[in-house]
Amino acid sequence: MTPQALEREFDVIVIGAGAVGENVADRVVQGGLTAVLVEAELVGGECSYWACIPSKALLRSGTALHGAQTVPGAAEAVTRTLDVAAVLKRRDYFTGNWQDDGQVKWVEETGIELIRGHGWITGARSVEVAGLDGNSYQLKARHAVVLATGSTPTMPPIQGLADLQVWGTREATSANEVPARLAVLGGGVAGTELAQAFARLGSDVVLVARSGLLGSFPAEASKLVAAGLRADGVEIHLNTSTESIRENPDGTFTLSLGGQDAVTADKVLVATGRHPALEGLGLESLGFAAEDGKSLTLTADSTGLVQGTPGDESWLYAVGDAAGRNFFTHQGKYEARATGDAIAARAKGELRGAPEAWSRYAHTANEHAVPSVVFTDPELATVGRTVAQAAKDGYNASSVELPIQVSGSSLHSENYEGWAQLVVDEDRRVLLGATFAGPDVAELLHAATIAVVGEVPLDRLWHAVPSFPTVSEVWLRLFEKYGL
DSSP states (O other), X not given: OOOOEEEEEEEEEEEOOBHHHHHHHHHHHHTTOOEEEEESSOTBHHHHHTSHHHHHHHHHHHHHHHHHHTSTTTGGGSOSSOOXXXXXXXXXXXXXXXXXXHHHHHHHHHTOEEEEEEEEEEETTEEEEEETTSOEEEEEEEEEEEEOOOEEEOOOOOBTGGGSOXXXXXXXXXXSSOXXXXXXXXXXXXXXXXXHHHHHHTOEEEEEOSSOTTTTSOHHHHHHHHHHHHHTTOEEEOSOOEEEEEEOTTSOEEEEETTSOXXXXXEEEEOOOEEEOOTTSSGGGGTOOOOTTSOOOOOBOTTOBBTTOSSOOSSEEEOGGGGTSOOOHHHHHHHHHHHHHHHHHHHTTSOOSSOOTTSTTOOTHHHHOOOEEEOSSSEEEEEEOOHHHHHHTTOOEEEEEEEOOSHHHHHHSXXXXXXXXXXXXXXXXXXXXEEEEETTXXXXXXXXXXXXXXXXXXXXXXXXXXXXXXXXXXXXXHHHHHTO
C-alpha cells in the first residue's frame, strides 16, 4: 500500500504507552475525553518487559529458596541450587514472552486509540508520528499533549566503554543464558538487585561502585544488603572507579579498576543510573534545551503541567520518569492518575489554576511520601524523609532505630537480621519517614506510607496494635524506645 499522510484530532495525545501513559489515557477517557497512545515499542513499557517485572521474577526464586533454607525442617527438604531453565521460563511468562497482545487488548477495550510509531511535537498541541505501518500521522490535541516516555540509561564516561557491546538492564533482565562471570557497574537499586539475581543463578559476580552501596539509604540498612550479597558470593568494590574496559580476543572483558587489580568477566552490566527519555521529541522547537554536558530535563507543577512552555502554557504535561522527579513505576502511575483527572477537570472547566494539596489532581505525595523497595534478600524498604532530608527541609526531626528482634522475626527464620528506623517531626509528633531492612520487610512499608501521608499522631499510632507474632511487632518496639 502507498504510505498516506493522515490527519487526526483527539482531546489528549499521550506519547509513550508504558504503565504511566496507559494510566493517563485511562483516566482522561474515564473523564469523558478521547485519547490516543503513541508508542514505538511494546505497549506496557519498560516496567512490564525489561525492568520491574522481569527483574523481580528473576529475584523471587532465589529469595524463596533461601527463605526455605533458613527454616529448620524446610531446609532439609530442599535442594541447594536453582533450576536456571525454570527460573528463566517463569520470567518469560511474566513478560508475556515480550509480546504485548494482552496490553493492546486492554487499550482497545478501554476505548483508547493506539498508533504505533515514533511521535514528536511540531507545535502547540500538535504531534507528528512516523507510523510503523509506513503512514505519517498529523495529530492535533484539543486539550493536552502528555509526555510519558520514561527514562533511558545513563552511560558513565569510562575509557573504551562506548565502543563495546555490553549489557544494560534490558539485556540483563531478558538474558537467556547465565554468564559464568559477570561484572556489574553500579551500586544502586538495579545494580544491586541484578548482582544478587545472577549470583544466585550461578554467576561469579563482581560489583563495582564509584561510591557506596545504596548510598541514598541509611547506612545500617545498606550494610545488611551488602552482607546479603557477600553471603551469595558477590565480590564488592565500593568507592572504586572503573578507569577503562577492553574486549579481549576471546570475547571476554577486562576492567581496570582504580588502584586495584583488573577484573575479567564474560559479561559486563552497566547499571549506573537513568535520565528522562526526552530526546527526539521536538522539545527544542519549543525552546527547551539541555545544559552543556547534561541531559534535557523539564520542570512540571503538581499536576504535571510543564513550566516554561512558550505562549499558552496550559497544554503540555510530563509524568513519570519523563518528568524527572521519581523513577518508580508506582509513583509514575500515581502521577498519571492525578494528571489525567486534572486534564479532564480543566477541559470541563472544573479546575482552574493550581489544585489544593492532597486533592485528586495534585502529586502531593511526591513531596512527602515516596515509597520504594529494593527487592534484594534481605529487602530494603523506605518511605518519606531521612533524618538528613528532614533537617534540610527545615523540620525539627529526631529518629529512633533498632534491630528487628521480635517473636515474629525469630519465627520467620533462623538468625533473622533486620533493622528499622522511624523519623519523627517533633513539633507535630507525626512520622516524616520510615526505613526497614530485613527478609520480607516490603510488606511493612504500606503501613508506614499511610502513617506519613495521613500525618497520624504518634499518640494515636500507639493504639495500632501489631498482631502477634508478626514482624510488624517492631512498630511497638520502636514506639517503646521512643518513649510511648
